[in-house]
Amino acid sequence: MRRSPDRSRGLAAAAGQRSRVGRIGILVVFLVALVVVWEGLKFIGGDPWRYFGWEWHPPVKIWFASDLDLPHVWQIVGAMGGPWRRSADQSLFVYLVFKALYTWREAAIGFLAGGVLGVGLATIFIHSRILERAFVPYVVASQTVPIIALAPMIVFFFGNNVMSVVIIATYLTFFPVTIAMIRGLRSPDPRALELMRSYAASRRTILWKLRLPASLPYLFTALKITATASIVGAIIGEGPGAIQDGLGWSIISFNQQYITDPSKLWGAIFVSALLGITFYLVVRIVELRVLRGRPQATAG
Amino acid sequence: MTAQTVVSLSGVEKTFELPGGSSMTAVSGIDMEIRKGEFVSLIGPSGCGKSTLLRLIGDLTQPSAGSVTINGKPAHQARLDRDYGMVFQAPVLFDWRTVEENVRLPLELMGQGRESREARVREMLELVELTDFARHHPYQLSGGMQQRVAIARALTFSPSILLMDEPFGALDEMTRERMNSEVLRIWEQTGITVIFVTHSIPEAVFLSSRVVVMSARPGRVARVLEIDLPRPRGVETRESRGYFEKVTQVREALRGGEGRADEGIGSVERAEAEGLIG
Amino acid sequence: MSRGTDLLRRYLPTIVVFVGTIAIWEAVIRGLHVRAFILPAPSSIVGALFANWTTAYQIFPAAQNTLLEAGGGLVGGALLGLAVAFLVARFATARDIVLPVAVAVNAIPIVAFAPIANNWFGVLSPYSKMAIAGALVFFPIMINVLRGLTQVDASALELMRSYAAGDVAVLSKLRVPNALPFFLTGLKIGTTLSLIGAVVGEYFGGLNVALGRVVVESASTLAFEVTWAAILVASATGIAMYLLVAALERVLIPWHPSVRGERVA
Numbered sequence: 001m002r003r004s005p006d007r008s009r010g011l012a013a014a015a016g017q018r019s020r021v022g023r024i025g026i027l028v029v030f031l032v033a034l035v036v037v038w039e040g041l042k043f044i045g046g047d048p049w050r051y052f053g054w055e056w057h058p059p060v061k062i063w064f065a066s067d068l069d070l071p072h073v074w075q076i077v078g079a080m081g082g083p084w085r086r087s088a089d090q091s092l093f094v095y096l097v098f099k100a101l102y103t104w105r106e107a108a109i110g111f112l113a114g115g116v117l118g119v120g121l122a123t124i125f126i127h128s129r130i131l132e133r134a135f136v137p138y139v140v141a142s143q144t145v146p147i148i149a150l151a152p153m154i155v156f157f158f159g160n161n162v163m164s165v166v167i168i169a170t171y172l173t174f175f176p177v178t179i180a181m182i183r184g185l186r187s188p189d190p191r192a193l194e195l196m197r198s199y200a201a202s203r204r205t206i207l208w209k210l211r212l213p214a215s216l217p218y219l220f221t222a223l224k225i226t227a228t229a230s231i232v233g234a235i236i237g238e239g240p241g242a243i244q245d246g247l248g249w250s251i252i253s254f255n256q257q258y259i260t261d262p263s264k265l266w267g268a269i270f271v272s273a274l275l276g277i278t279f280y281l282v283v284r285i286v287e288l289r290v291l292r293g294r295p296q297a298t299a300g
Numbered sequence: 301m302t303a304q305t306v307v308s309l310s311g312v313e314k315t316f317e318l319p320g321g322s323s324m325t326a327v328s329g330i331d332m333e334i335r336k337g338e339f340v341s342l343i344g345p346s347g348c349g350k351s352t353l354l355r356l357i358g359d360l361t362q363p364s365a366g367s368v369t370i371n372g373k374p375a376h377q378a379r380l381d382r383d384y385g386m387v388f389q390a391p392v393l394f395d396w397r398t399v400e401e402n403v404r405l406p407l408e409l410m411g412q413g414r415e416s417r418e419a420r421v422r423e424m425l426e427l428v429e430l431t432d433f434a435r436h437h438p439y440q441l442s443g444g445m446q447q448r449v450a451i452a453r454a455l456t457f458s459p460s461i462l463l464m465d466e467p468f469g470a471l472d473e474m475t476r477e478r479m480n481s482e483v484l485r486i487w488e489q490t491g492i493t494v495i496f497v498t499h500s501i502p503e504a505v506f507l508s509s510r511v512v513v514m515s516a517r518p519g520r521v522a523r524v525l526e527i528d529l530p531r532p533r534g535v536e537t538r539e540s541r542g543y544f545e546k547v548t549q550v551r552e553a554l555r556g557g558e559g560r561a562d563e564g565i566g567s568v569e570r571a572e573a574e575g576l577i578g
Numbered sequence: 579m580s581r582g583t584d585l586l587r588r589y590l591p592t593i594v595v596f597v598g599t600i601a602i603w604e605a606v607i608r609g610l611h612v613r614a615f616i617l618p619a620p621s622s623i624v625g626a627l628f629a630n631w632t633t634a635y636q637i638f639p640a641a642q643n644t645l646l647e648a649g650g651g652l653v654g655g656a657l658l659g660l661a662v663a664f665l666v667a668r669f670a671t672a673r674d675i676v677l678p679v680a681v682a683v684n685a686i687p688i689v690a691f692a693p694i695a696n697n698w699f700g701v702l703s704p705y706s707k708m709a710i711a712g713a714l715v716f717f718p719i720m721i722n723v724l725r726g727l728t729q730v731d732a733s734a735l736e737l738m739r740s741y742a743a744g745d746v747a748v749l750s751k752l753r754v755p756n757a758l759p760f761f762l763t764g765l766k767i768g769t770t771l772s773l774i775g776a777v778v779g780e781y782f783g784g785l786n787v788a789l790g791r792v793v794v795e796s797a798s799t800l801a802f803e804v805t806w807a808a809i810l811v812a813s814a815t816g817i818a819m820y821l822l823v824a825a826l827e828r829v830l831i832p833w834h835p836s837v838r839g840e841r842v843a
Contacts, residue, residue, distance in 0.1 A: 026674070026675050026678060026679070027678070027679070027682070029675070030675065030679045063698075064698045068697075069694075069697060069698050130591055131591075133588070133589075133590075133591040133592065134591035134592055134594065134595045135592075135595060137589070137592045138592070138595070138596075141813070141817055142813075150809065152793060152794055152797035152798070152805070153797055153802060153805055153806075156797060156800075227685070228684070228685050228686075228687060231687050232687045232688070232689045235687055235689055235690065236689060236778065236781070239781065247690075251690060251693060252693075252782075254693075255693035255696075255697075255782070258693070258697055262697075265693060265694065266694075268690070269690045269691065269694065272686065272687050272690035273686040273687075273690065275687075276685040276686045276687045277682050277685045277686065279685070280681075280682070280685035281685075
């Protein structure tokens, strides 16, 4: 009837120990469900299905379920296997993966640069009240600026090359990291700080031995968000710069070919999704290693 | 006038399953009877299961064996009938409600009408002497005041039994002594039956008509001491000879049980700390 | 010492930085005759702002449209996030499935969906931008509300149980008020995200009278003063939305430590 606290605690502990196998299982279930819903929508309200002489006319009309707007899952898969362009050798999938790796490289550089910059800025800010008071409101306010709006200009300034994209990714990363690190570096219990001072520890020692370790959970929370943000920044930056080697360009050009072959755009989206999730997982795995042994917060 | 039994425990035992397969018995073989209007304290070393016992009485957890009868009903029914109020160590007030809204909570849950609710809340706030703070938020009150709000809330629907689990444990000594007198005043004014869990021997002796001393591992009733100090009790009581003797008696009863409790007090403590029990 | 002087003293360094930056910027551009390529002088940006307020690039109507898209996305994403959070909080098994999936989905660059949204709703339609904005807003709201509904003090739950309170009462009297501060935090995050979503959506196409389009078009014709002016307006809009929610917080949850003014950091 009523869950007593002793039982649910035990279950929670077991869930935390649930291995990666369980997680993958859930993901598989989700993917299957997604495909079912996708095709189900088309079954109910899409364009007529015609295969091997069998015909099916969906009873209603769902406005986004047409074959143009929502290609069949197997059409997308088929397009992924086929050449990415007429008379090309590479399959769409492989082509996109290479593009994704290129984009990822830009994003990763920006991500690391932004992370370092954010940690550095935060360190300066917590040691100088004046600087903090002067600049933090701008740091905060800038989060409300759609930094994305600066993208075209950055590209024009630094040229149609990787540099501009990296700058955009860096910019998108360093604000959340700065804010998170300010909070994290300040997070140690004041009593722990007093303890360090009673050992006549220098500010630098306190920083390395107390503040930085304490700030790591905050850092990783920010990094998980900025992992995605840096990829978004890279994709957006590639657009105006017409950087043909990246995913952003593929999205734009496949979008232009939408009328003739929508599946390619969906393929690009799928690969972008894969990229985002993979990067996120990488950061998560690093987080689990670095923060091993600490009481974890929530999943993800 | 025969005092009737309001709380009756018979052969009560509580065993917890720990993650990992083993089990741990928090209390075992508890037989107890509490009469109407009594003030009974449960005291014992860490891990003796006194909090578990209180929660068994309050139907916040169920016995693995034995029965708990409240006012002639099974504990579960008594809880549904709202026969008792509880006060925990933390006041557990809702931050977003004012003092009077917090005290009003049980009445809202019972579906009482607005006028009768307001009258009752005013009455309760007068009882704990917090009328002037009705519109304040909990964060504006001191720890002692927050506990008084918690007590007012516990008494709002006139329960016949008040269960208190180390309610003053987080307060400083002087506030604690003041709160002790408060509780006694309320007890005398309302005639309610009080079951009080505490770590503090002086507190148990000062407040109670009977002190139940428990031993640990598994939790059992070691001794029951009648505290026949005269009432009303006040500052003079704390300085009286009889008081000092009773405190010594309780301490010795505790020490008698401590010999056994020294062995592996660990697992019950740990289980309590993990929130599995207690 | 009035509150006004206190406030001034606190923000003095900020103001100094602002004024100083503007002054140096203006001086450098003018004084050194730097080609006003990427970095026009502040004065010319302000000039471009006024010149294009309702004519030419029409920054003001553009801001209104973008705000509408962002607002629509914010409301839509918030409603959806609330609904899913309540459902997931209610069905504990759903949580184990939905949560890791939602986290993974959130890692997808939503910007990749912008072309699809444009195709579904029509490039010129504001709904395509609202959809992207809403998609960005959904996750922070959902995860925050979920946290607020489920991370309830265990003793408070026990208290309610001791009153034999039913699930509905626990929800309405405990979980929901507990979740309110969390929701507002999510909403604050959502304001900036919704604006970004709207602007990014506009990058991929849309009516000309939208801030994202103004940025793209003015940049492609190298009229960077206009670009900066549009960005200025966009950030002002974002800040305004954020401050609106902050004001809402002061009204709705005055008792919360973060609103009471206690130093949190």
